Amino acid sequence: MEIKRDSYLEQLKIRKDNGMIKIITGIRRCGKSFLLFVLFKKYLLENGVDNDHIIEIALDGIENEELRDPKKCYQHIKERVEDDRKYYLLLDEVQFMPRFEEVLNSLLRISNIDVYVTGSNSKFLSSDIVTEFRGRGDEIRIYPLSWEEYMIYGGLPQVAQFSVERQKAEYLKNIFTNVYIKDVVERNRIQNVDEIGTLVDILASAIGAPTNPTKISNTFKSERGINYSNKTISNHIDYLAEAFLISKADRYDIKRRKYVGANLKYYFSDIGLRNARLNFRQQEPTHIMENIVL
DSSP: OOOOOHHHHHHHHHHTTSSSEEEEEOSTTSSHHHIIIIIIHHHHHHTTOOGGGEEEEETTSGGGGGGGSHHHHHHHHHHHOOSSSOEEEEEEOGGGSTTHHHHHHHHTTSTTEEEEEEESOGGGTHHHHHHTSTTOEEEEEOOOOOOTTHHHHOOOHHHHHOOSHHHHHHHHHHHIIIIIIHHHHHHTTOSOHHHHHHHHHHHHHTTTSBOOHHHHHHHIIIIIOOOOOHHHHHHHHHHHHHTTSEEEEEEEETTTTEEEEEEEEEEESOHHHHHHHTTTSOOOOOHHHHTTOO
């Protein structure tokens, strides 16, 4: 079953040949690669672009492991450009390549290459758009699907393929632990894995409530005898946000007309993942969870 992503495809269409790097970001498994390698490629082919003028590189594939070397990747792309006609580079999971900013900036100097990349980590993408590309990076944020079962199973495209509810539930539970949490732990070299697991449970059980890292830290110490500092908790929350698992809602002081940096609220990017973490039950907050609110 081919899932249409017309609004996102339209965003790529209007950015085509605009001289900027189109950077597609979003939580893993939300459909970034499908949008680029299937839907956008189909659009290009249907609009007169020859297949040999579309350069596809999936950096997370073992077959392209060599191209994770920035110099080899750049040279490979240059060698594929054999004439003056427009080439379209589709580069998937760019964060697998160190110094990718330098490669992309160098490609901008080749006038007949139009560049599109995907990535799953905002720390390596969104922040670098501002600092490294100096206004020449154009971000397109992709979100999960929305359909009638969304409030239970969320909007990840793969979930929509399953007809049995148990398959949906098991899939979400599995990828939460073995994909998303594993990614966060490995990427940030987190040692206290059990603590961040409990932190995820806290956030899942209290979405929409102001989150207070200091109170969470104090409760860990008083209830469990664990030294889980408020600074570490804040860092771990940032890591979860960088992986697009959660999103923050800034507090705004209407009277003073300014944003307030403390006690932010956090929401899961996909409600199905949040429900899976809670085993699809609306759980009452435990004693430790009560301490995250003001």
